[in-house]
Amino acid sequence: MRQRSRLLDLPGTERRTANPNSLTGRVERALGWPGVGVVGFIGAGTVFAVLGVLAWWTHLPWVFPSLAPTVVLMFETPLRPQASPRNAVIGHLVGIAVGYGLLAAFGLTTAGPITQVGVTIPRIIAAALAVATTTLLLNSMAVPHPPASSSTLVVSLGLLHRPPQLAVMIAAVLIATGMCWLGNTLSGVAAPTWSPHPPPATEDPGRHEPEPHAQ
16 A cells, blocks of 8 residues: 555656556556556567567677666656657767777777777767756757767767768667657657657746734
8 A cells, every 4th residue: 555655646647647547557556666667668678579580680880888867767667758759859969979089089989899809998978978967958959868978978988989880770779769758658648749749837936825804
């Protein structure tokens, strides 16, 4: 009972669904937080099964670490602005571009991944600047998406850094984002199509209700 009450007491922007009569809403009302886990299990498992088959079939990196937190975020709390398709797509695009730009700036585009060539000072600086710059840009653009910092790290460490690999990363982000939106929508979640939903109107903190007269 405690888990169920904790789930229902969350504000609308934190809940997975705003419609308690939807399929996922019924599961989550019945099971509480484990219900959110069930929905995430099905959704994330489906997305990565599809991308995994693509990776197996094409021998290209359709699955990479920074995609996992994006998928989980979009299934667990799709009403959060950080989980909107806009933030996810722009976030990863910026992260990938920044990571590759810093590889080029430090002459590392032809170097092997850090797991093969080891840690060097230019690599450390490139990776640190990549994460810091991605964070700065996304927040300055008002499109924060924390998993994008992992994408920029994947690129700046040379784990995936060749242009064909970067193109596959972008395509994987688009496919995963689309599948998450479709899964949420089909299960009755009012997830945003692109930009986050506007925040609910709140009462002006400067306004105060008149105090009742003492009897």
